[in-house]
Amino acid sequence: MSHTAHIPSHRKPRQRASKSALRAGVAGGFLSTIAVAGAAGPAQAEPVTQTIEMPTITDGLSTAVAASAQATQQVALDLETQASEDAAAEKASKAAKKAHAEAVRKAEAKKKAEAAAKAEAEAEERAERASRTSERTTLSASSGSSDSGSSASAPSSSSNSSNVSGSAASIVAFAKAQVGDAYVSGGTGPNAWDCSGLVQAAYRTAGIDLPRVSQSQSTAGTQVSLDNLQPGDILYWGGAGSAYHVAIYVGGGEFVGAQNSSTGTVQRSMDYDRPTGAVRVL
Incomplete structure (x- = not known):
């Protein structure tokens, strides 16, 4: 019998075949994943050299802004014109009313003046008739002497x-x-x-x-x-x-x-x- 036959062995016990297979599978999968990632990595990191033209946002913007500004200016001019026309109409209306009132006043004054002139003329006419009547009466009663003798002055x-x-x-x-x-x-x-x-x-x-x-x-x-x-x-x-x-x-x-x-x-x-x-x- 060998001298070392009774010395216990210090080697680890052999793992079971199932666990070894499992670990081999996991390791293989991990290595496969790394390989795939390594293969895909350089392709994604490749720089993009194609230039894509995007539509210019400001295309037509200046035209639209100009049209809007022109429309706003036209509205302002229309409002200003309307305000001027309204003011002119109001001024004309006031002037017409004033002129009408003045015309009425002058017409009334003229009417009163004509009435007064007519009354004065009638009074003068009556006085003139009375004077002529008196003169005729005086002449009838006169002796028919010459006018030179009737007044020395x-x-x-x-x-x-x-x-x-x-x-x-x-x-x-x-x-x-x-x-x-x-x-x-x-x-x-x-x-x-x-x-x-x-x-x-x-x-x-x-x-x-x-x-x-x-x-x-x-x-x-x-x-x-x-x-x-x-x-x-x-x-x-x-x-x-x-x-x-x-x-x-x-x-x-x-x-x-x-x-x-x-x-x-x-x-x-x-x-x-x-x-x-x-x-x-x-």
Whole structure:
């Protein structure tokens, strides 16, 4: 019997075959996984060399922004225009109302003035009729003495037209026949006159052509004193050569003239509106 036969062996017991197979399988699988990973690794790490063009986000953006800005500006202009039109309309409306109120006020004032002028003209007409009636009564009661004897201070001024003859009588008769006719600026008859138109027409009946306007008529003859008047003399208001009104002296201290649109053609006393001077054409 061997000397070492009883010495126990220190080697590890042999593993069972099943466990060895299992470990071999796991190890093989692990190594396979590593191999696969190693094989795949270089392929994934390879750099990408292909360039992909992405659509530009700003394509068309500037056009859209410009269109939007233009639309906004147009809206602002439209609003501004509308505001201006509204303001102008309001201003025009206020002006129209103011003008209407002013027109109404002027119309009322004119109406009142015309009524007052009419009342004044009627009062003057009544006074004038009363004066003529009184004059006729006085003349009827007179002794028929000459006018020069009836007034020592102004014999010629008191001359009565009933004693006038010839051209002067024709002029005076025509002037008196127009009393009551209307006054119209530029009027030359037969039913409407201005002052110089009446004087010119009256003198035409005597075959005398006078200038058309009062300025020229006031220098058409010889200047005479207002204290030495004769029927048919031309009376004027204003300066000789710059007169603004003329009339015809008809005797008895009265004149006939186309005065104004309110009174028309009237016969009045010289005291009503004292003339500046007189001129004698006959």
